[in-house]
Amino acid sequence: MFFFLSCSKAEQKKRDVPLLEVEQEVISISKEVEKKVNPNLLKLQNLLQIFPTYGAAGSGENAGLYLAEKNEIVHTIFENQETFLNDLERLLLNDTKNLLRLVDKKHFLEKEDNPKDIIPLKPNNAYLLNRNDLSLRDFVEDALRKMSFAAKEEGVTIVASSTYRSYEYQDGLYERNVKELGQEAADRESARPGTSQHQLGTVVDFGSITDEFALTKAGIWLDNNASRFGFSLSFPQGYEEVTGYRWESWHYRYIGLEACLFQEAYFNNIQQYMLEFIHLWKNLD
Numbered sequence: 001m002f003f004f005l006s007c008s009k010a011e012q013k014k015r016d017v018p019l020l021e022v023e024q025e026v027i028s029i030s031k032e033v034e035k036k037v038n039p040n041l042l043k044l045q046n047l048l049q050i051f052p053t054y055g056a057a058g059s060g061e062n063a064g065l066y067l068a069e070k071n072e073i074v075h076t077i078f079e080n081q082e083t084f085l086n087d088l089e090r091l092l093l094n095d096t097k098n099l100l101r102l103v104d105k106k107h108f109l110e111k112e113d114n115p116k117d118i119i120p121l122k123p124n125n126a127y128l129l130n131r132n133d134l135s136l137r138d139f140v141e142d143a144l145r146k147m148s149f150a151a152k153e154e155g156v157t158i159v160a161s162s163t164y165r166s167y168e169y170q171d172g173l174y175e176r177n178v179k180e181l182g183q184e185a186a187d188r189e190s191a192r193p194g195t196s197q198h199q200l201g202t203v204v205d206f207g208s209i210t211d212e213f214a215l216t217k218a219g220i221w222l223d224n225n226a227s228r229f230g231f232s233l234s235f236p237q238g239y240e241e242v243t244g245y246r247w248e249s250w251h252y253r254y255i256g257l258e259a260c261l262f263q264e265a266y267f268n269n270i271q272q273y274m275l276e277f278i279h280l281w282k283n284l285d
Contacts, residue, residue, distance in 0.1 A: 040085055047280055048074045055276050060241030073267055084266060088281070091262050097139065099202060099255050102279035104272070105187075105244040108194040111167040115201040118164055126152065130161040137164075137201040140254045144204060147229035156221040161250070162205035165198035188246050197234060202254040204231070214249035226252055227260040232271045243272045 052070040060066070077084045092100075103109055119141060121134040127148035136144065148158040165173070171193035177186040190196075197203045206222060207213040214223070226233070232255050237247040253271065255263075267274040 038082075038085060040089070041081060043281075043284060044077075044081060044085060047277070047284055048078060050280060050284075051277060054280060055242065055272070062241055066242055069268060070273065073273060077266055087262055087265070088278075091258055092278070092281075094258060095256075097137075097256075100259060100275060100278050101200065102275040103195065103197050103200060105192070105195050107279065109167070109196075109199050110194065113199065114166060115164075118201050121160060121163065127158040127160055130159055134160055134163040135201070136204070140202050140204075143230050143254055147226065147231065150225070150229070151218070151221050154221065156217050158218055158222075159207050160204050161207060161209050162198065163203065164201040165196060167193050167199060170194075170196045170199060188240070191245075197251075197253050200253070203234070204252055204254075205248075206250045206252065209250050211247070211249065219249055222252065223249070227264070228257070230254050230256040230260055232260055232263060234271055236270065239270065239272065242270070 052067055052074060115137050117138045118135045119138045121129055121136060121141060123129060124145070126145040144158075144160065151158050170191060174186065174190050174192050177190045180186075181189060191198075198205075207216060207218050213219040222231070223233070231252040233249070234251050234253045235243045235245045235248040237249075240246050255271070259274070263269055263271060263274045267277065
């Protein structure tokens with residue numbers, strides 16, 4: 001049985017006041033709840049809309065393939081948003097050495113951007129040196145030494161051929177390549193001053209610095225094991241339109257083990273994708 005209670009307009013008007021107050025209280029509570037929700041979730045969702053068409057791959061011959069790959073990456077991240085955010089926030093918090101800076105043909109280093117903890121590489125029993133003027137950031141040398149000892153235990157000799165390059169050195173190298181190869185070829189083979197990862201002091205070119213290096217014992221070993229020691233291949237095969245450089249099987253950048261695992265888990269193990277994403281994240285308002 002239902003009972004219908006009636007009230008006068010005057011009585012209803014009296015009841016309207018507390019109802020409005022309750023409404024305002026609910027709105028206030030909702031705003032407080034919004035504040036407690038991770039604000040980076042909205043930022044992430046906005047970034048995921050930008051990411052697929054960001055970077056050099058947006059207009060190249062294989063743009064459709066790279067777009068499809070980036071959409072897969074977006075899907076993976078979207079399906080694991082909270083886990084991804086936790087991993088990203090921890091990665092950035094731990095990056096006290098600024099290892100994840102995006103440096104490419106569109107994102108420049110200044111002439112003065114030289115690391116202060118560069119040390120010369122000296123002959124040792126871990127790895128060989130192709131030149132006597134090589135240097136790296138101190139903690140990268142330590143990682144290189146550990147990796148080289150591990151390779152040595154498996155009968156593989158690691159040879160460092162090129163490492164830190166100053167802005168001035170890169171300027172001279174690029175100009176020489178332009179004279180020898182021409183402008184177009186030089187841009188595929190070498191970086192203009194300020195756009196080289198080598199200026200970071202965290203990059204090592206190994207072995208012969210030729211395509212044949214990929215088929216050597218050292219090239220194969222590094223391909224399978226470098227990430228365990230925090231080294232990531234910068235310019236993988238088939239990604240010239242993404243990175244701006246042709247395949248370089250010898251060019252590894254130290255980004256740290258945590259970043260290597262993050263790259264493998266969310267970015268199809270493509271360094272450029274991860275660094276572009278992090279660059280967007282840091283600069284998205």
